[in-house]
Amino acid sequence: MEFHKRKLLTIITESIMEDAIEQELKLYKISGYTILDARGSGQSGLRDANHETDKNIRIEAICTEEIAKKLSLHLKQTYYENYAMVLFLTDVEVLRPDKF
């Protein structure tokens, strides 16, 4: 069995949240993650990557289902009320389960 099931946690939020999310990931022992610059539209109105204050980021990290769900609920409770944030979980298969 070469492939192992994990969860991919994807977080889309305001770019000013980058440091805060990185700190949260570290608190949950997630050392590997990827950040992409994004733009888009959400409940808070149109966002445009050309306007510095409206930049979004898309962060993704692979972890166990347990950690993915705990961290998701924590982020919801901590940030959803005051920041534009969307998160979702996806089933993925990885080759090195000890890394995630």
Add this chain to the structure above:
Amino acid sequence: MEFHKRKLLTIITESIMEDAIEQELKLYKISGYTILDARGSGQSGLRDANHETDKNIRIEAICTEEIAKKLSLHLKQTYYENYAMVLFLTDVEVLRPDKF
């Protein structure tokens, strides 16, 4: 039950299609979506983000399975013949089902 199943619709197409896709999303009542700049290779030949005319975009939106499938078929019928476009659906879990 904190997590709810939805579909993630991902569309990869030419950057000149950005406004058209945004209009389509709005017609299907999808108010939240994320756009990323991309480059790549497809049936239409190599595309390079450094060449303005060859830029691609990657748009993703979360919605119900019904809307995801209806919109996908509409986009296929409307654009596949004349534009470089790839789309795919992924199962995702979200925390606020009323938002999608």
Add this chain to the structure above:
Amino acid sequence: MEFHKRKLLTIITESIMEDAIEQELKLYKISGYTILDARGSGQSGLRDANHETDKNIRIEAICTEEIAKKLSLHLKQTYYENYAMVLFLTDVEVLRPDKF
């Protein structure tokens, strides 16, 4: 049956690997793929898209499960020891199975 199951292969690696990965995809007859610029953190330490030498890329391609698994194992054997690389597979549904 309009939608067909395929695998999405996502590879996150150092930006200097872009040409090598493109060659690997072509060897496995994968002609369509998308590349995004990224930054992030991994086992090799913090990476920042603002530092040319630390740029990451995120490559994704849709293919059959057979090809996705063969290529994944090949990439692992060829690059994991000497390069920062993470890859994962996701189940996706597409409209034109003959393209993937």
